[in-house]
Amino acid sequence: MIFLGPPGVGKGTQAQRLAQRLGLPHVSTGDMLRASVSSGSEIGRRAGAVMESGALVGDDLIVGIVAERLRLKDAEAGVVFDGFPRTILQAEALDGLLAAQDGEIGAILHITLDEEEIVERLSGRRVCAHCGAIYHMRHHPPAEVGVCDWCGGALLQRDDDQPEVIRKRLAVYQTETAPLIAYYRERPVYHLLSGKGDAETVFSQIVKVIGMSR
Incomplete structure (x- = not known):
């Protein structure tokens, strides 16, 4: 199963929910990189050196x-x-990996949302500087403005959640992923x-299109 979509549409949340529902591992690019580096494999060491640079x-x-991850039991x-694939080369390589294992892509789930709603979602996010709890000024506000309900820490807006930064991220996404969508x-x-x-x-939409019963 592959999830596609710009930042802020909730694809990470939905991928986790679907993985839990199906009893399959939820595999993000970041998780794969960290696991490979920690394993000490040759490719993990190479990736670690690149990341450190x-x-x-x-x-x-x-x-x-990805090939290493797909070989795990x-x-x-x-x-x-x-978060994978992100490029045409990665998509073509995945097709090759699956063909070699007599596998196939079960579903490609492309989640979209109006740009202004994405900006509203992401720019309203606040994160506790102490415990990492996440709030949203509209959908999940703290009891006291700027203060974490759990630990009393200060709530901050991340630099990449500023509206102008979000719009740039979305523009980059559209440019980079248009060929992949095609x-x-x-x-x-x-x-x-x-x-x-x-x-x-x-999630109800996802369940419906992949033919799962509720």
Whole structure:
């Protein structure tokens, strides 16, 4: 299962929910990188060196780490990808990996949302500087403005949650992923879904399109 969509549409939340529902591992790019580096494998050491230098991990290393992850026993029945693939090269490589294992993509779930709503969602987020609790000024506000309900820590807005930064992130996403969407759009397993509404509403759409009973 593959989740696609810009920042702020809730694809991470939905990927986790679907993975739990199906009893499959939820696999994010960040998790894969950290696990590979911790394992001490050759490709993990190479990726670790790149990350330590501050450079971006290239497609070849990402694909190698995905191949490594798919060979683990818990992935035998499948995985739910969150944040992979990000490029055409990665998508083509995944097709090759799956073909070699007699596997296939079960569903491509592309979640979309109006840009202004994404900006509102992300710019309203606040994070406790002490315990990391997450709030939203509109949907999940603290009892006292600027103060964490749990520990009394100060609530801060992350730099990348500033509206102007969010708009730049969305522009980059659209530029980088347009070819990837085109690569997948004509496949029968591709589904375009609205991210509007609460998490349960969106999840109900996902359940319906992949043919799961509630």
